Amino acid sequence: MTALLDVKGLHAAYGETKVLHGLDFAVQQGGVTALLGANGAGKTTTLRAICGMVRTQGAIVLGGKHIEGMATEDIVRLGVAHVPDGRGTFMELTVEENMRLGAYTRPAREATADFDRMFGYFPRLKERFRQQAGTLSGGEQQMLAISRALLLRPKLLLLDEPSFGLAPLIVKEIFGIMRRIKDEEGVSILLVEQNATIALAFADHAYLLETGRIVISGPASDISKDESIRRSYLGY
Amino acid sequence: MRASWLIAILVLIAAIWPVATFSGYHLFQLTMVVVYAIAILGLAILTGINGQISLGHGAFYAIGAYTTAILMASWDVPYWVTLPVSAVVCAGVGFLVGLPALRLGGLYLALTTFALAVAIPQVLKHKAFETWTGGVQGLVIDKPEAPFDLPLTSDQWLYLFSLFVGVIMYALAVNLTQGRIGRAMRAVRDHAVAAEAMGINLAMLKTRTFAVSAMYTGVAGSLGAIAVAFVAPDSFSVFLSITFFVGLVAGGAASIGGTIIGAIFIEFVPNLADKVSKAAPGAVYGVILIVMMFLMPKGAGGFVADMWRKLVKAGGR
Amino acid sequence: MEGFIHQVISGIATGGIYASVALALVMIYQATHHVNFAQGEMATFSTYITLTLINIGLPYWVAFLGAVAISFVIGVAIERLLMRPVANAPVLTSVGVFVGLLLIVNSVTGWMFDYTIKQFPSPFSGKPMLGGFLSGHELGSTGVTLAVLISVYLFFKHTRLGLAMRAAAFNPVSSRLVGVRVGWMLALGWGLAAAIGSVAGCMVAPIVFLDPNMMSGILLYAFAGALLGGIDSPLGAVLGGFMVGVIENLGGAYVVGTELKLTLALIIIISVLTLKPSGLMGRKVYSRV
Numbered sequence: 001m002t003a004l005l006d007v008k009g010l011h012a013a014y015g016e017t018k019v020l021h022g023l024d025f026a027v028q029q030g031g032v033t034a035l036l037g038a039n040g041a042g043k044t045t046t047l048r049a050i051c052g053m054v055r056t057q058g059a060i061v062l063g064g065k066h067i068e069g070m071a072t073e074d075i076v077r078l079g080v081a082h083v084p085d086g087r088g089t090f091m092e093l094t095v096e097e098n099m100r101l102g103a104y105t106r107p108a109r110e111a112t113a114d115f116d117r118m119f120g121y122f123p124r125l126k127e128r129f130r131q132q133a134g135t136l137s138g139g140e141q142q143m144l145a146i147s148r149a150l151l152l153r154p155k156l157l158l159l160d161e162p163s164f165g166l167a168p169l170i171v172k173e174i175f176g177i178m179r180r181i182k183d184e185e186g187v188s189i190l191l192v193e194q195n196a197t198i199a200l201a202f203a204d205h206a207y208l209l210e211t212g213r214i215v216i217s218g219p220a221s222d223i224s225k226d227e228s229i230r231r232s233y234l235g236y
Numbered sequence: 237m238r239a240s241w242l243i244a245i246l247v248l249i250a251a252i253w254p255v256a257t258f259s260g261y262h263l264f265q266l267t268m269v270v271v272y273a274i275a276i277l278g279l280a281i282l283t284g285i286n287g288q289i290s291l292g293h294g295a296f297y298a299i300g301a302y303t304t305a306i307l308m309a310s311w312d313v314p315y316w317v318t319l320p321v322s323a324v325v326c327a328g329v330g331f332l333v334g335l336p337a338l339r340l341g342g343l344y345l346a347l348t349t350f351a352l353a354v355a356i357p358q359v360l361k362h363k364a365f366e367t368w369t370g371g372v373q374g375l376v377i378d379k380p381e382a383p384f385d386l387p388l389t390s391d392q393w394l395y396l397f398s399l400f401v402g403v404i405m406y407a408l409a410v411n412l413t414q415g416r417i418g419r420a421m422r423a424v425r426d427h428a429v430a431a432e433a434m435g436i437n438l439a440m441l442k443t444r445t446f447a448v449s450a451m452y453t454g455v456a457g458s459l460g461a462i463a464v465a466f467v468a469p470d471s472f473s474v475f476l477s478i479t480f481f482v483g484l485v486a487g488g489a490a491s492i493g494g495t496i497i498g499a500i501f502i503e504f505v506p507n508l509a510d511k512v513s514k515a516a517p518g519a520v521y522g523v524i525l526i527v528m529m530f531l532m533p534k535g536a537g538g539f540v541a542d543m544w545r546k547l548v549k550a551g552g553r
Numbered sequence: 554m555e556g557f558i559h560q561v562i563s564g565i566a567t568g569g570i571y572a573s574v575a576l577a578l579v580m581i582y583q584a585t586h587h588v589n590f591a592q593g594e595m596a597t598f599s600t601y602i603t604l605t606l607i608n609i610g611l612p613y614w615v616a617f618l619g620a621v622a623i624s625f626v627i628g629v630a631i632e633r634l635l636m637r638p639v640a641n642a643p644v645l646t647s648v649g650v651f652v653g654l655l656l657i658v659n660s661v662t663g664w665m666f667d668y669t670i671k672q673f674p675s676p677f678s679g680k681p682m683l684g685g686f687l688s689g690h691e692l693g694s695t696g697v698t699l700a701v702l703i704s705v706y707l708f709f710k711h712t713r714l715g716l717a718m719r720a721a722a723f724n725p726v727s728s729r730l731v732g733v734r735v736g737w738m739l740a741l742g743w744g745l746a747a748a749i750g751s752v753a754g755c756m757v758a759p760i761v762f763l764d765p766n767m768m769s770g771i772l773l774y775a776f777a778g779a780l781l782g783g784i785d786s787p788l789g790a791v792l793g794g795f796m797v798g799v800i801e802n803l804g805g806a807y808v809v810g811t812e813l814k815l816t817l818a819l820i821i822i823i824s825v826l827t828l829k830p831s832g833l834m835g836r837k838v839y840s841r842v
Binding site: 346347517 | 586652
């Protein structure tokens with residue numbers, strides 16, 4: 001396997017406050033990589049850094065191309081889809097308009113065909129198609145956010161805490177569908193999660209972040225088996 | 237203690253030197269500087285200290301001016317008695333105008349006051365008030381003579397009188413803004429929510445500040461009317477309000493001393509620019525505004541704070 | 554009764570002009586949370602451009618469309634050069650820049666086209682129409698403004714670009730994440746607002762005559778309309794604009810007289826802010842802290 005995303009020595013800061021202190025990590029082609037860690041460890045910032053939403057130093061290479069310092073819009077157009085924390089729903093627009101925006105960078109005809117595939121994954125979006133997105137439940141908004149990201153036809157999907165604020169049953173449902181999506185869409189995934197159990201079950205490689213540094217990395221299965229890591233870092 | 241002596245000496249120089257050396261017209265210009273300074277001081281209390289924006293203080297200036305003119309022309313009230321009256325009138329109007337807009341964000345106040353400034357000449361021209369306001373023609377009033385047989389010309393006396401009023405107004409402003417109320421005003425400007433949590437009644441404080449601010453500019457209007465000895469609706473167009481706003485920004489919104497610089501600016505720059513073309517004063521004002529905003533995107537206060545931070549940082553190394 | 558109907562209809566005719574300026578204001582407000590105090594001045598400048606194009610011999614509609622295009626470009630340029638740097642600045646800064654822009658555009662207009670009052674042609678006949686209720690110009694200009702408003706609606710509702718512009722206004726962060734170039738969307742919004750202003754200027758100039766301060770009163774009515782309808786609701790702003798036109802005409806005819814029409818706008822503004830600050834169709838307004 002080759003690395004789709006290769007990050008070396010990534011630093012990031014909000015104004016004067018440094019959040020990331022030299023991260024090295026990679027996402028393999030067709031793989032799922034998880035970034036784990038407590039609140040404030042810098043997981044969300046890492047995703048934002050990849051998308052050019054914060055000031056960064058260090059190298060971010062996507063499929064052999066340096067993307068650090070590029071504008072968010074241009075990074076997105078290279079095939080990086082980001083499901084942000086809080087889901088980034090366009091509350092005032094309809095579900096349909098949200099989905100059209102997901103496919104904004106692609107020809108309209110192609111997009112409409114893709115809508116049906118999204119309905120295949122998330123039938124509920126079809127029922128809610130004409131509804132204002134702000135009226136959707138949290139789980140439905142998460143589904144919408146994932147569809148919006150997939151409609152970009154991305155190479156790399158960045159998922160920021162898809163389980164946040166959702167009932168366990170719905171989390172299970174969404175991750176079940178994510179497995180299908182990974183296989184059928186052929187997309188590589190970088191997943192940020194606080195819920196380590198579910199993330200490690202989904203990912204094949206994982207990194208553990210603590211206050212802006214990577215403290216442990218390895219295959220997801222190894223990490224989930226390691227008693228001491230689980231006790232000291234993942235807290236279950 | 238030393239600073240207050242310095243100010244006293246400066247005021248004394250400001251009183252004696254122009255009276256001794258300046259000719260009538262230049263003295264009149266200085267009188268207008270004092271008048272504008274008071275008007276801008278009103279805005280500075282509002283915008284600089286309390287963080288609210290008015291684009292309509294020309295209206296309060298107009299109301300002050302008309303109060304004085306009407307009292308003098310219709311009822312022969314002595315000119316100096318009209319000042320407290322117009323102070324009360326303008327504070328009242330300011331309170332009423334401020335009340336609805338202040339509950340909302342700064343932009344709404346800017347909008348409402350802008351509307352007030354655009355509408356005021358029409359009101360002043362209106363037939364219903366013509367017996368008092370003189371309609372489109374306006375009112376001519378008598379220039380006051382120096383009292384007690386002082387050996388001063390009317391212009392000299394007027395300058396000294398304005399300066400006297402100005403000193404009082406500035407002293408009051410310094411007192412107000414450096415005391416407890418001033419702290420509350422600044423707290424509201426910087427952290428409205430926190431200030432409210434500390435027990436400051438936001439709407440009341442903001443509305444009262446607006447009233448005080450309108451009062452200052454109204455008194456300036458009264459003095460201006462006495463100095464010019466004439467009021468007419470078209471001298472109080474929206475451009476006057478914008479002029480005050482420019483004076484405020486040029487002097488630095490949050491500084492009381494800066495209001496004098498702003499006043500000098502709006503008294504002399506248009507005169508100079510007017511010689512170039514009729515369009516020049518507006519263009520100069522516009523450019524000044526935008527340049528100031530670009531150099532100090534956080535406002536004058538933020539500019540000073542940034543500079544301070546840089547200094548501290550440089551010193552720390 | 555006939556007089557009353559006449560006042561209402563001609564109020565709708567002027568209301569259309571307020572509605573389009575109000576729409577231009579709201580478009581920029583929605584996207585940036587700034588109010589463009591220079592909107593009226595920019596529209597006046599555009600009207601002068603039309604007059605200049607007519608004077609060099611172009612047919613009216615060519616000149617009209619030419620001015621709309623030029624105004625669009627000017628609007629885009631202003632956003633790129635002047636507004637971009639202060640996009641996230643506090644209210645005082647943005648008000649300062651907008652007032653500065655107002656002064657500069659006003660001066661440039663006066664300097665380029667002088668301050669004398671000029672006549673401006675109407676492409677429509679001056680004959681009374683609709684049984685004498687409206688002049689040909691009033692009818693024609695109402696048609697033009699309605700056409701503009703409807704096309705703007707269709708553009709925003711049914712085109713990809715329009716959707717992207719709305720998205721950029723509502724949620725710039727998410728918009729970037731789907732590849733929308735938010736900066737350009739704002740610039741386009743400015744261009745569109747300037748173009749709409751240009752149309753409004755050309756429609757009003759034959760009635761009020763053209764001088765550099767032509768739009769300052771109209772801007773006030775547009776403010777009133779935008780507030781009445783809800784400053785963050787484009788549809789509300791349009792309806793508010795029409796309502797202000799009717800209120801202004803009826804009030805002018807039956808209540809306050811024509812000399813106090815501007816004061817009527819002030820009263821509308823203050824009443825809306827006091828009684829229903831969010832306007833008729835807007836969302837609730839929270840002051841930002």
